[in-house]
Amino acid sequence: MRLLRLLFCGLLILPFLANATETIPDDKQVITFKNKKGTVTFNHGLHATVRGIECQSCHHTHEAGQPIKRCGDCHKKKKSPVEGFSVLAPKTSKAYHNKCKGCHKYTLEELQKPAGPTKCKLCHIKDK
Ligand code: HEC
Ligand code: HEC
Ligand code: HEC
Ligand code: HEC
Numbered sequence: 001m002r003l004l005r006l007l008f009c010g011l012l013i014l015p016f017l018a019n020a021t022e023t024i025p026d027d028k029q030v031i032t033f034k035n036k037k038g039t040v041t042f043n044h045g046l047h048a049t050v051r052g053i054e055c056q057s058c059h060h061t062h063e064a065g066q067p068i069k070r071c072g073d074c075h076k077k078k079k080s081p082v083e084g085f086s087v088l089a090p091k092t093s094k095a096y097h098n099k100c101k102g103c104h105k106y107t108l109e110e111l112q113k114p115a116g117p118t119k120c121k122l123c124h125i126k127d128k
Helices: 002-018 044-048 092-109
Strands: 030-033 040-043
Touching: 030 044, 040 044
Parallel strands: none
Antiparallel strands: 030 040
16 A cells, blocks of 8 residues: 555656756746846746746757757857757857847737837846
8 A cells, every 4th residue: 555655656756857857947047147238137937937938949959858058058159060050050149139039029019919128228237
């Protein structure tokens, strides 16, 4: 009986374990990017939960079960080659702007729904 119960608990926990790589770590729920244009505060957790955006939508090279790579591992200061790709990875700021601003613009203009900022100064906040 005890063994059965243990087995049952194990089965309940299993899906969570298998999914462990697909959850956002606590210290990455909100990510801040500091740069010369001003600080960008990105609510990673909100984007992936309430907003229902799939991990792969941003982590576009990610395969389930593999560790998540940083954008900057491939997107450098300049266009750079990446193993396994025939096309160069666009530079960091282009990758971010196309992804972040791109979705906000599309959501506002095409879907006519509320979205995040598309204007420089509303995303990059200068320190007071
Ligand atoms: C709207 C875009 C977006 C979505 C959706 C998203 N992420 Fe991210 N994630 C990012 C960005 C941007 C970073 C910062 C990457 C960097 O620092 O280069 C990041 C960083 C991470 C990191 C830290 C990587 C490191 O080593 O620093 C993990 C882990 C992660 N994301 C997991 C997830 C998981 C799991 C999901 C889905 C539940 C998800 N992300 C959904 C954009 C997104
Ligand atoms: C393993 C390497 C790798 C990682 C990690 C990676 N990218 Fe990319 N990315 C590429 C390559 C290579 C391309 C160009 C080929 C393509 O479009 O698939 C690209 C293309 C893009 C494009 C299309 C650019 C355009 O011209 O419109 C965007 C946007 C983008 N990446 C954003 C991101 C973001 C944001 C992250 C992190 C959340 C990220 N990438 C992580 C390799 C990577
Ligand atoms: C696939 C679509 C999508 C992508 C990709 C995306 N966003 Fe958003 N963003 C949204 C939506 C939807 C909202 C919420 C609009 C609302 O409900 O007010 C939002 C809101 C925001 C806000 C307002 C503050 C907040 O979180 O409510 C900021 C800032 C923001 N996004 C930054 C970013 C950055 C930085 C990136 C890229 C790393 C990014 N977003 C990528 C769809 C997206
Ligand atoms: C949706 C949010 C968003 C909007 C809107 C936006 N940016 Fe950015 N921008 C980012 C993110 C995220 C990065 C990547 C930050 C990093 O890597 O530190 C970035 C990077 C940059 C960088 C590169 C910084 C560096 O050190 O390489 C510059 C310059 C910049 N943005 C200028 C602008 C200008 C000018 C506009 C308006 C035309 C603008 N941004 C609009 C989010 C945004």
